[in-house]
Amino acid sequence: MRRTFLLLIALIIGILGIAAPASAAFSDRAKDMAKITGIRIGKTDGNVRIVVDSDRPVSYKYTVLSNPTRVVLDVQNAWIAPEAKKNTSVDSPLVSSVRAAQFDAATVRIVVETTVGKGGWKAFSIEGEKPRIVMDFGAAPGTKSAPKRPVPVQPAEPDADTGDASDTDRIHRDIDAITGMRGRIIAIDPGHGGSDSGAIGPTGIMEKSVTLRVSRELKRLLEAEGARVVLTRTGDTEVSSKGASATSVEELEARCEVANRAHADIFLSIHADAFTNREVKGTTTYYYTKGTERSKRLADSVRTALIDAIGTLDRGTQTSNFYVVKHTDMPAILVEISFISNPDEEKMMNSESGIRKIAQGIADGIADYFG
Ligand SMILES: [Zn+2]
Numbered sequence: 001m002r003r004t005f006l007l008l009i010a011l012i013i014g015i016l017g018i019a020a021p022a023s024a025a026f027s028d029r030a031k032d033m034a035k036i037t038g039i040r041i042g043k044t045d046g047n048v049r050i051v052v053d054s055d056r057p058v059s060y061k062y063t064v065l066s067n068p069t070r071v072v073l074d075v076q077n078a079w080i081a082p083e084a085k086k087n088t089s090v091d092s093p094l095v096s097s098v099r100a101a102q103f104d105a106a107t108v109r110i111v112v113e114t115t116v117g118k119g120g121w122k123a124f125s126i127e128g129e130k131p132r133i134v135m136d137f138g139a140a141p142g143t144k145s146a147p148k149r150p151v152p153v154q155p156a157e158p159d160a161d162t163g164d165a166s167d168t169d170r171i172h173r174d175i176d177a178i179t180g181m182r183g184r185i186i187a188i189d190p191g192h193g194g195s196d197s198g199a200i201g202p203t204g205i206m207e208k209s210v211t212l213r214v215s216r217e218l219k220r221l222l223e224a225e226g227a228r229v230v231l232t233r234t235g236d237t238e239v240s241s242k243g244a245s246a247t248s249v250e251e252l253e254a255r256c257e258v259a260n261r262a263h264a265d266i267f268l269s270i271h272a273d274a275f276t277n278r279e280v281k282g283t284t285t286y287y288y289t290k291g292t293e294r295s296k297r298l299a300d301s302v303r304t305a306l307i308d309a310i311g312t313l314d315r316g317t318q319t320s321n322f323y324v325v326k327h328t329d330m331p332a333i334l335v336e337i338s339f340i341s342n343p344d345e346e347k348m349m350n351s352e353s354g355i356r357k358i359a360q361g362i363a364d365g366i367a368d369y370f371g
Pocket of ligand 1: 191192198199207271272
């Protein structure tokens with residue numbers, strides 16, 4: 001792990017710092033917010049019911065956009081659990097898709113693409129033991145609860161009736177921002193590979209295989225949210241065309257080149273940590289010492305969301321002083337998922353569920369960064 005660790009630290013390049021104060025850690029903010037725990041979609045007699053489950057009563061507002069018709073429901077002072085995020089096609093003439101994601105720091109946005117016009121749908125909330133918001137499209141049968149709190153539309157801009165093009169554009173941008181990732185180019189570097197196994201855990205699990213599995217799953221998740229993902233390697237190989245005979249610097253340059261050629265918006269190098277003492281554990285993210293505020297913010301977002309997902313010890317965001325590789329000009333971080341030298345963390349990183357949680361956590365952190 002050491003050789004490429006140094007290499008990849010060197011990848012962590014920051015340029016063009018745009019000062020943006022780091023916001024409070026997401027896990028701190030989340031304590032005071034409602035958690036959206038699930039989005040359920042049901043069809044009854046051809047009608048579609050969407051239920052938004054939360055851990056406490058929530059307030060919301062909605063708006064309707066046209067071409068195509070979308071009902072946009074914003075749940076306020078809320079955050080969405082990773083497993084509740086959705087981007088689902090619905091096989092119904094009334095509703096074609098449902099998307100749910102964190103829209104901004106305190107808003108969960110649900111977008112329903114529908115053919116149902118005004119009056120053909122309704123939303124209401126139910127409090128009590130299982131608080132939830134219900135959206136019914138079509139004349140859903142058996143809806144006994146009186147509609148409650150469907151707060152009137154609050155347009156994005158006060159003068160919405162002017163139909164100003166810039167407002168429309170803005171709303172469309174807002175919609176795209178449901179994932180924050182549409183159109184983003186993200187370079188993911190699975191650490192090590194080929195002749196370089198990286199660190200090896202107590203039972204023989206190799207870092208290079210963990211990093212590749214995580215990166216592939218991460219690619220899938222990010223692409224599902226509309227990003228374009230470039231992997232520096234897709235198999236168990238070196239990245240340099242010189243293969244195993246490449247020098248450390250050549251291998252590093254090859255990885256940078258992949259990100260640069262793709263004009264990536266951000267770069268993440270994925271690693272597992274290791275130490276002689278097997279009890280050492282936890283998650284760390286790194287960015288270059290002279291890196292930008294944006295690199296730091298990316299490192300913070302990814303670390304926080306990753307720890308939320310896998311429950312590891314927080315070893316903080318660190319800086320590193322290794323030399324800068326030329327021409328890498330996007331925010332860049334290195335993620336040490338956890339310690340492959342620690343038996344528990346090795347096991348977690350080698351399990352299917354662990355890989356999925358890690359990838360989801362990193363994806364959430366990226367969404368938080370772009371949000
Ligand atoms: Zn490594």
